[in-house]
Every structure is written in structure tokens, then in C-alpha cells.
Amino acid sequence: MNIALIGYGKMGQIIERFAIERGHEIVLKISVDNQEDLTAANLKKADVAIDFSTPDAAINNIYMCFDANVPLVVGTTGWYGQLQEIKNECLSRNNSLLYGSNFSIGVNLFFHINEVLAKVMNNYPAYDVQVEEIHHTQKLDSPSGTAMTLAEGIIEQLDRKNEWLNELDGSVSGDVLKADQLLIASERIENVPGTHTVIYSSEVDEIEIKHTAHNRAGFALGAVVAAEWLQHKQGFFNIADIFNFK
Ligand SMILES: NC(=O)C1=CN([C@@H]2O[C@H](COP(=O)(O)OP(=O)(O)OC[C@H]3O[C@@H](n4cnc5c(N)ncnc54)[C@H](OP(=O)(O)O)[C@@H]3O)[C@@H](O)[C@H]2O)C=CC1
Numbered sequence: 555m556n557i558a559l560i561g562y563g564k565m566g567q568i569i570e571r572f573a574i575e576r577g578h579e580i581v582l583k584i585s586v587d588n589q590e591d592l593t594a595a596n597l598k599k600a601d602v603a604i605d606f607s608t609p610d611a612a613i614n615n616i617y618m619c620f621d622a623n624v625p626l627v628v629g630t631t632g633w634y635g636q637l638q639e640i641k642n643e644c645l646s647r648n649n650s651l652l653y654g655s656n657f658s659i660g661v662n663l664f665f666h667i668n669e670v671l672a673k674v675m676n677n678y679p680a681y682d683v684q685v686e687e688i689h690h691t692q693k694l695d696s697p698s699g700t701a702m703t704l705a706e707g708i709i710e711q712l713d714r715k716n717e718w719l720n721e722l723d724g725s726v727s728g729d730v731l732k733a734d735q736l737l738i739a740s741e742r743i744e745n746v747p748g749t750h751t752v753i754y755s756s757e758v759d760e761i762e763i764k765h766t767a768h769n770r771a772g773f774a775l776g777a778v779v780a781a782e783w784l785q786h787k788q789g790f791f792n793i794a795d796i797f798n799f800k
């Protein structure tokens with residue numbers, strides 16, 4: 555399979571390694587320096603494109619791939635405010651896109667466990683819940699996409715929470731939070747690849763589930779597997795469509 559890598563930073567470079575190990579060829583690599591090479595003609599050399607760029611760049615990159623009619627895997631986070639628009643465009647133009655806030659198997663298992671736990675906790679109103687995420691200091695978006703997916707899973711399953719609110723490095727005081735709001739507390743610490751915790755806390759005890767990424771390999775391998783899965787499909791997909799934990 556010929557792959558175009560849009561974004562050749564921390565993730566793009568590890569994805570290249572896994573792609574080559576799995577017998578694929580990288581035919582295009584785009585970063586800030588050579589953005590002008592992101593053309594329909596160059597994209598058409600690829601069977602699939604993989605975008606791990608920046609929140610600001612993602613939407614334009616998606617439209618470039620739609621115009622070139624190249625299936626696209628989007629790992630970039632921080633653009634989900636435009637998710638519905640992109641979904642509509644993808645489906646009306648008969649393009650292919652798969653996105654995911656986190657491509658690692660471990661986190662996708664964690665997403666499933668989180669939803670099961672939230673459903674159970676409907677019967678235990680003494681517990682309040684919050685999500686915590688820690689990432690490296692270069693991260694541009696907050697909260698992390700993974701934390702948003704966890705929060706949305708809780709809101710979907712737990713009747714007493716209706717929306718999430720984010721605080722970065724302790725910016726929201728506890729008094730501001732309404733009972734039906736779910737706090738996502740974000741922290742930025744040098745060199746942390748990604749740690750997510752869901753905490754249910756009562757006056758007498760606490761239940762925690764936690765995922766710690768030791769490195770970025772799980773995300774990168776998952777992105778290559780997603781690209782292999784998407785290559786001959788048409789439609790709008792999420793990484794959850796690949797895994798079947800239900
Ligand atoms: N879904 C998942 O599993 C995961 C998602 N992510 C997400 O992936 C994204 C990238 O993460 P990471 O690799 O750590 O970030 P980096 O900052 O290391 O890399 C980003 C890359 O994007 C490039 N870039 C910037 N602007 C553009 C543009 N307009 N067009 C094309 N490329 C551009 C940068 O170029 P230059 O080097 O020249 O600055 C850089 O190569 C983030 O949104 C992050 O949250 C990260 C890990 C896992």
C-alpha cells in the first residue's frame with residue numbers, strides 16, 4: 555500500500571517506521587516546510603493518507619484529501635467542533651475518512667470499560683465522577699481528544715451528567731461546576747505520552763480506572779492498521795468501527 559503522511563512530527567515518524575515494517579511504502583511526507591507539496595496530483599500517488607498534523611491544519615488537509623479522492627485516516631485531535639460538517643461533506647461526496655481520538659488497542663478497551671462502568675454507576679448516586687488527563691507540554695489542544703471521548707462515553711451512559719467542562723492546570727474552581735457537569739482536568743508535564751484516569755469519588759472511598767501510555771508505539775501501529783482497514787472502504791468511520799468489544 556502507498557501511504558501519504560500528512561504531518562511528519564513525533565507521530566508521523568513512528569508511523570513511517572511501522573508502515574515500512576508492515577510492507578508499505580511512504581510516497582509523500584508533509585510538514586510545515588513543504589506544505590506546497592500537498593497537492594491533488596501528489597496525493598493521488600497514495601492509496602491512503604494518514605494525518606497527524608495540528609488542530610489548525612487538519613480541516614484543510616481533510617478537504618485536500620477529499621478533493622483528491624484519497625481515503626484518509628485522521629489522528630489529529632482538536633478539530634472536533636467541525637466533525638458534523640466534515641461527516642456531511644464526506645458522505646455527500648462519497649469520500650472515505652476514518653478518525654479517532656486514540657488509535658491504541660489499550661485505550662479502545664479503556665473506552666469500552668469506561669462506558670460499562672458509567673452505566674453501572676447510575677445505581678450509585680453517592681459517587682461523583684471526573685476525568686483527568688496528563689500530556690507533554692508541546693500538546694496544542696486541551697482537553698485531549700481521548701479525554702473528550704471518555705467524557706462523552708460517561709455522559710451517554712450516566713444519567714446525572716449532561717455536559718463536560720475543561721480546566722487546564724487547575725483553572726476552574728470547584729464552585730463553578732454544576733452537578734450535571736463533568737470536569738475534565740488537564741495537566742501538562744514534560745515528556746508524558748498520555749495518561750487518562752476516570753475517578754468516581756464518594757465521601758467514603760474512590761474507584762479509579764487508568765490508562766498510561768508508556769510511549770507512542772500503540773497509537774502509531776493503530777494508525778497503520780486503521781489505514782489498512784480503510785483502504786478499500788467508502789464512508790465515514792470512527793476507530794471504534796474497527797474494534798468490536800461489545
Ligand atoms: N489519535 C491518536 O491516537 C493520537 C493523536 N495524536 C494527535 O496527533 C497530532 C500530531 O501529534 P504529534 O505528532 O505529537 O505532533 P507534532 O507537533 O510532533 O507533529 C505535528 C506535525 O504536523 C506538521 N504540520 C504543522 N502544520 C502542518 C500543515 N499545515 N500541514 C501539514 N503538516 C503540518 C508539523 O510540521 P513541522 O515539524 O514542520 O512543525 C509536524 O511535522 C496532534 O493533534 C495529537 O493530539 C497524537 C498521538 C496519538
Ligand SMILES: O=C(O)C1=N[C@H](C(=O)O)C[C@H](O)C1
Pocket residue numbers: 631655656689693694697698699700701747748749773
Ligand atoms: O497529543 C498527543 O500526544 C496525544 N493526543 C491524543 C489525544 O488528544 O487524546 C492521543 C494521545 O493521548 C496522545
